[in-house]
Amino acid sequence: MTACDQIPALEPSVAVIVASLGRPDLVHQFQDLMARQTSSPDMLLFSVVSAADLPSGLEESTRLRVVRGSKGLCAQRNRALDWLNARFDIVVFYDDDFVPSKFSIEHIRAFFAEHPHVAGATGTVLADGINGAGISYDEALQIVRGHEERGFAPNCIVRELRGLYGCNMAYRTAAIGEHRFDERLRLYAWQEDIDFAASVGRNGRIVQTFAFAGVHRGVKLGRTPGMKLGYSQIVNPSYLVRKGTMSHRFAARLMLRNLAANHLKAFRPEPWVDRAGRVKGNWIGLFDLIRGRLTPERIETL
Template sequence: MTLEHTDAFEAVVICTRNRPEELEETLDSIAAHPPSTNLLLAVMDASDAETKAQVQSVVENFDVVPSVHWSYTDPPSLARQRNAALDRLPTAVEVVHFIDDDVTVHPGYFEALSAVLRTRPDVGGAGGLVLEPSKDAPSARNERLQSFFFLSHTEVFLSHTEDGRVLPSGCTTSAQQPTRHDTSGLCDTEWLNGCSSYRRSILDQHRFDEVLTGYSMLEDLDLSYRIHRQARLVVQPEARLTHRRSPSNRFGAERYNHALTVHRRWFIEKHFGDVTSRLAYWWSLVGRLLATTVSSAPPRPAARRGLLHGLQTVLTRNHPLLSD
């Protein structure tokens, strides 16, 4: 199906790679409670040849809203896939909802975010609450340690602890997670995760950074933090989805910790670059190293190897993101 003549003024964009079963479950969650807003669905697919036909079939069988399957043939990059999808959306689209291919969308999700962007002209982007069913809340002791090492809330640089902040270390405090003190109403934030919605006019000015390839770690943080400097970002707690966190095409502990160390360094150099943030970054690495050392989790040795490898990469700057 082509979308050139659709009158939809909002679009749901899903970028995927080799996850036909996960994508189908995500689309089933949308079909279970069809959105009342005038939506179209666009899937930008970077799957291997043997899997792409399955993904295309899943999209073609989804008839709840107008939908299209686009094949992405360049080397996989989440950031570039998202930009490619934006380039191909009809000009009538005014709001873009990005969601992952492994989430369950709760009833009213798109309507709640759409209402924010339709009624509040000062808001450039909005996100909902992202539920992680298997994720336990950190203990009070762990929260204090995270604060001490600038891995989470910190009162050293902030007058009081707040959600939705980007810390000098490049770490963040999320406003898109349910908290013990969850309240109704919009919550301001400095950043949004990858499952968020933006005005098309904002995305015409701010693109995903295409230096990020493959998994494109922190592409959502980088984009939203740039937008935050121009327009208001908010979280609407009435919009909810569950991240099922598919194990397919996901980094192991070693690769993940290496990438996180490097990409976070790239982020603070791009957005901060002052002495304070660089010191905070190194101090946060001390905290992460301590955490992996005392952790009882099975991937502890792999996580520590990845962190140490990332530290070596940052010191030698032997990575495309850190090249001068």
């Protein structure tokens, strides 16, 4: 029997956090997806701003809670972490438009039990609609079911990572400790997942695994407007370099790639992308960078 085939003797407890804003239909769908899990999470926690973010009829229980407060991905996730107060062994962060395999929670438990030195892991994204028009709910379910039928979910570490993909990441609570998401990264909080993983990664390995999987639909409703995102594409990596959670090389490559994509595609933009807004935001960010003004929170006033 290999290390990938061993069955852990003890199953860690799991809490799932979903931060959402203005997308009650997705919250309802995600509640259904968690109900279909072969091993239910010990806690499903929705972090929202107001009742308008929730579907009608959602009822809290001992395994489903809602916390409310100020908007912003980092603030909403931090509020959820504070509410959980380290009562569960594993914390899973899902985007509200992520469609996980029905085996995900079961396999997350097995993975962390088998790999005690792992602080955080991201699963396999079977398809990602973030760089396209998006993936419908029905299509995402079809992709996930096809993956489940293949039965490919080895309980192994694939590779070490510098950061996890925020739509689908799980952390050992003991490794999180007092670390929190940086609330200077406002609204959509671009690159918050890299920053958080770099902080928590001081307490263990940050890895990718095939053990759990799903589809990121990339739903466009409720996402950060083009100019704000364009600004974050320049300022956020620069800010994280100064903070020490992102390397100069990685940040430079990230900024140049987005600058090039936004400018080249601005002449024939995709219907679902505000390229002109991103270009404008890029240049505002560059001028702030030249002036030494690394203020990621400025996107709230643009």
